[in-house]
Amino acid sequence: AVVLGIETSCDETGVGVVADGRVLGAALASSMDEHARFGGVVPEIAARAHLESLTPCLLSAMEQAQVKPGEIDAIAVTSGPGLATALQTGLAAAKALAFGWDKPLYGVHHLAGHVAADTLEHGPLPARSIALIVSGGHTSLLLLGDLARDPIVHLGDTVDDAAGEAFDKVARLLGLAYPGGPAVSRAALDGDRAAIAFPRAMLGQGYRFSFSGLKSAVARQVEREPDLSVPDVAASFQEAVVDVLTRKAVAACLEHGIDTLVIVGGVAANARLREVAAERCAAAGLALRVPPPALCTDNGLMIAAVGDLLVEAGHPAAALDLSADPSAPLTKAVCA
Ligand code: ATP
Numbered sequence: 510a511v512v513l514g515i516e517t518s519c520d521e522t523g524v525g526v527v528a529d530g531r532v533l534g535a536a537l538a539s540s541m542d543e544h545a546r547f548g549g550v551v552p553e554i555a556a557r558a559h560l561e562s563l564t565p566c567l568l569s570a571m572e573q574a575q576v577k578p579g580e581i582d583a584i585a586v587t588s589g590p591g592l593a594t595a596l597q598t599g600l601a602a603a604k605a606l607a608f609g610w611d612k613p614l615y616g617v618h619h620l621a622g623h624v625a626a627d628t629l630e631h632g633p634l635p636a637r638s639i640a641l642i643v644s645g646g647h648t649s650l651l652l653l654g655d656l657a658r659d660p661i662v663h664l665g666d667t668v669d670d671a672a673g674e675a676f677d678k679v680a681r682l683l684g685l686a687y688p689g690g691p692a693v694s695r696a697a698l699d700g701d702r703a704a705i706a707f708p709r710a711m712l713g714q715g716y717r718f719s720f721s722g723l724k725s726a727v728a729r730q731v732e733r734e735p736d737l738s739v740p741d742v743a744a745s746f747q748e749a750v751v752d753v754l755t756r757k758a759v760a761a762c763l764e765h766g767i768d769t770l771v772i773v774g775g776v777a778a779n780a781r782l783r784e785v786a787a788e789r790c791a792a793a794g795l796a797l798r799v800p801p802p803a804l805c806t807d808n809g810l811m812i813a814a815v816g817d818l819l820v821e822a823g824h825p826a827a828a829l830d831l832s833a834d835p836s837a838p839l840t841k842a843v844c845a
């Protein structure tokens with residue numbers, strides 16, 4: 510199916526057009542720089558930026574895709590989770606298009622979008638797989654069946670900070686640029702990842718994660734030794750995160766007899782995570798799937814990809830009074 514996807518859950522305005530699992534065209538705008546001086550995303554600023562960027566992104570994605578409204582089968586939009594005012598901006602645009610062009614509307618769960626992003630690069634998921642979602646607001650190990658049809662089973666989630674949040678907070682502690690993930694990983698390139706033995710939380714305790722203790726350990730280290738090497742701290746911190754994530758993800762696959770691990774979300778763009786995951790999956794005989802970095806962070810294509818799967822599965826469309834659910838739990842791909 511030809512599906513137009515709209516993503517506005519945080520600070521990225523994403524519009525993408527997908528046809529039968531393939532990318533046709535996309536556009537992305539970010540208000541990231543406008544939030545930098547506040548050290549985090551300001552919802553009102555994000556919502557206003559979405560409003561300004563949506564139409565240009567829509568026109569540019571459709572131009573690149575070379576599709577006319579008549580050729581589109583459905584509109585998909587992130588309806589949760591995310592910032593309420595930001596979600597509402599994308600929802601209003603999606604509803605207007607669905608109504609004006611007379612197309613079915615699908616409300617999509619943002620995290621199902623992160624998972625579906627991988628199908629645009631590597632094709633349909635196998636019948637069963639395990640997904641590790643590592644993003645700015647979430648860290649979860651999931652048991653997946655058919656993404657469009659089956660319930661999503663949580664094997665474990667973070668009990669406090671998300672992995673991306675830990676990168677962002679540690680970046681602040683180290684005086685690195687916002688957003689923190691890319692800055693920490695860049696600093697880590699010149700560092701010794703064995704310099705400081707940071708704690709590996711909750712190893713051997715199932716599939717839950719905890720990253721707030723690690724962040725505090727970094728804070729204490731910086732306080733104790735103010736002139737220690739930023740690259741060494743960054744590399745050692747990154748190694749602690751990557752070690753726990755990959756150990757638990759591989760263990761979950763082996764315990765559940767599943768041979769495919771999919772790692773998605775913004776932190777999946779991290780080069781060291783991709784490297785260690787590849788080593789450990791190869792050693793365990795597992796197939797590893799990670800989207801290209803540009804599809805790991807928020808974008809409109811991943812939402813269109815879920816819409817495409819829902820249309821193909823014959824899933825009923827949402828009503829035009831679909832509302833945003835800022836804290837929607839991830840139980841299925843639709844969010845309505
Ligand atoms: P969520 O998807 O949970 O709602 P979000 O949409 O804000 O949150 P994403 O766009 O998936 O999050 O990812 C952004 C997060 O990814 C940020 O925390 C950012 O620091 C982190 N990130 C991005 N690139 C990297 C990288 N190279 N290394 C580590 N972390 C990264």
Ligand code: MG
Binds near residue numbers: 519
């Ligand atoms: Mg973002």
Ligand code: FE
Binds near residue numbers: 619623775
């Ligand atoms: Fe996201």
